[in-house]
Amino acid sequence: MGDSNPAKGLLLAVLPWPEEEVRDSLKQIEKEFPELEPQYFFEKHAEKESERGKFEVPDDLTARAVVLATLSWLPKTPEQAPNLKLIQCFSAGTNHLAAHPIYQTTNIPLTTVSGIHGPQIAEWVIMMDLIHSHKYLDFYEAQQRCEWSQARGMKIRDKVGKTVGVLGYGSIGRQVARLAHALSSTVIAYTASPRDTPESRRDNGFIVPGTGDADGSIPKKWFSGLEKEKLHEFLSEGMDLLVISVPLTKATTHLLSTPEFQTLHASNPHGTYIANISRGKILDQDALISALENNLIAGAALDVTDPEPLPKEHPLWRTKGVAITPHVSGLTDVYAQRGMMVLAENLRRWREGRELVNEVDRRRGY
Template sequence: MAGNETPTNGTSDRQLLLAVLPWPEEDTKPLVKGLEDEFPELEVKYIYEELAKKWDKQGQLQIPEDYIKRAKILATLSWLPSSASAAPNLELIQFFSAGTNHVASHPIYTDSDIPLATQSGIHGPQIAEWVIMMDLIHSHKYIEFYEAQKRKEWDQKRGMKVKDAVGRRVGVLGYGSIGRQVARVAKAMGSDVIAYTASPRPTPESRRDNGFIVPGTGDPDGSLPSAWYSGLEKEKLHEFLRQGIDLLVVSVPLTEKTTHFLSTKEFNLLSSSSPRGCFIANISRGAIIDQAALVEALETEKIRGAALDVTDPEPLPKEDGLWDVKNCYITPHISGVSEDYAQRAFQVLRENLRRRREGRGLVNLVDRERGY
């Protein structure tokens, strides 16, 4: 494994980029070589997380202390040095996840000013496909037909009450890179899209996507929504939810303010404002939804269906009643997975390395106060 030979006491004129990532080294060799070719000033040490854990009898990830002390840049999914003082030369941490809530209580997050960047932007294509797939599975009664197929039943009546996407309203709660790609696909299907953001976006410039964008995807200039809503106050959220939403896509980050953002009152508003009933797709974090309230809303048919790629907690315990709720589709936090994930993630890393070298602002830089 590259970089895991015994460290020497010698020094290198090159800056150390320490990569602690979940892909086998063999799978990332072309991507690492691309880094080394473009940035000859960097020395890359790659550590495969799973293999490193096997080395340690306690199952903890052990990184050579010399690498931690020398590292200028850290590329990681979740591993961090114990503190900023343990990595005195660290100038940038590039997370390979869309958010940083999983490290929000770590000393490097709370007690240092080391710049943190995320992979926001690379998940849009695959998650948007998951959202639309789940919505179509429900609206076109695919599960019923699949079960009928297994029974060898030919029953056309099941398909008579299908509403296609034309003219429906899609509400995107959190109009970031994922929500923008959902909007792009939904608009192509003939749906109307409305957007919700935490802070106001009153001007065309404020509605632009300044993060990483997978080429040919998303809504770079923010022109797709027919209306924009904003504000973390409940009355602002409720104004958005009153707009007759047929498909609600939950893609806000999990923060203290968005925990249980959607509960009984919100489900009642969605129910009363959408004659056809609202379908909810949550691809963000399970705790954004009050899960007990969602179960009640589904069982009483205030909400016509839900697709959950995230739950609270995870993994969802086998005894949890959510598993058995009618019209609830659960997947194990996989909507963001794609064979192109690593390649796109390295694109973001390379973009930030270019910006760092040129003295420009980083892409996907985390605002610690906002939590994302």
């Protein structure tokens, strides 16, 4: 994009969207930040995470890069990018980059686009929950058989007065809460650290206009803590829907296993429906399958699995009560444009020496 100008700092973008999808956004950035020269590379999306980030960028451009916008690609070593001052990752999590030398051995600020996923993921969660509670799949299958049966609708459960537990009350969880609240459900929230004051409950990250719960006023109850006892207090609230939206770290790996499913069942024998839009490893999948087979939970909507892609022979495909989508809940036709909005905001803050939006704490892993 544009003629190369060595006097300018290079904004290197290596992203899996055709350049025409972000051309207008890049032009706006170039206009607002004339000291930066955007160079865009289209890295075709790979289905397997292990195959991502293999794109080759010319060494001279890597060496000149001051700002990097990326989803998976990083220079092979810090030495290849001696001028790099800011990395804007176009995902909510950075666990896929955590083993990279740039992540592990440098202090280059690394930010995410957390905040842009709330609308589409919240819609996916509510959609899957409604499909389950309104028995849509039963009716769809009946339609294929040209079968009219009103009796199937007698067990439909609406959302008024139901309890929605949001495990991880970030931008995604807040938009889920907004939609659940609109359906007259009661929302309860769980966070790793306490949110005891109104100020601590505010969302200070990027918010898509008109969405979320900026002041944290929707949840009827808040729970917090890293101990299992605290988690089980939250899971004992008799929730009808449990939404998993915590980042994947060592502490959250297999955060939910048999004891947690048993706790859910004890508090709601009717069955909790689980929606996981975070990472597959947060659920102990063997324990999940067992919980479903033994009716400890009502069902599970999984947009993420362990591993990804899920092998055809994996038993999860054939487990009753499971609905699987291929890690698509966060996708939308305006994803790249919203990501550019976060990049532009961070460029403003970086230029002015202010705190960045969504800067990753490498020690915590998010």
